[in-house]
Amino acid sequence: MFDLAWSEILLVGIVALLVVGPKELPDLLRTVGRWMRKARSMASNFQSTFDQMMRDEELAKTRQDLERSMSGDPALPRPSYAAEPRPAPLEEDEGFDDDIADTVADVIRDTDAAAEAAATTAPAKAETPPAGSTGA
Numbered sequence: 001m002f003d004l005a006w007s008e009i010l011l012v013g014i015v016a017l018l019v020v021g022p023k024e025l026p027d028l029l030r031t032v033g034r035w036m037r038k039a040r041s042m043a044s045n046f047q048s049t050f051d052q053m054m055r056d057e058e059l060a061k062t063r064q065d066l067e068r069s070m071s072g073d074p075a076l077p078r079p080s081y082a083a084e085p086r087p088a089p090l091e092e093d094e095g096f097d098d099d100i101a102d103t104v105a106d107v108i109r110d111t112d113a114a115a116e117a118a119a120t121t122a123p124a125k126a127e128t129p130p131a132g133s134t135g136a
Contacts, residue, residue, distance in 0.1 A: 020028050 016028065017025055
């Protein structure tokens with residue numbers, strides 16, 4: 001906003017000291033400080049009010065979009081956050097589901113057969129503790 005260098009601030013201070021005098025300078029600086037505080041307070045108040053208005057407007061827009069989407073009226077525009085509609089499913093072969101079911105059944109049958117074969121060829125052995133151990 002303002003770009004004051006130290007040399008410019010020093011120049012303003014010297015001019016103020018010469019014009020006002022050393023006796024009145026503290027009162028002048030105190031008054032300028034009060035004005036600056038008041039100006040900053042007003043700017044902060046304006047900014048917070050503006051931010052609150054923006055939040056309220058965004059909330060109202062979101063609420064309106066939600067009400068439009070809940071009404072189910074297709075003539076109303078879609079809300080900005082709504083997903084694109086899904087494409088229609090492709091035409092599938094009638095036997096496709098049957099082929100998958102047959103493949104799954106074949107895999108299950110082969111797995112069961114392999115498990116039975118493994119159980120009959122290798123009987124379960126009881127574990128024996130290593131030599132020299134107490135078994136506990």
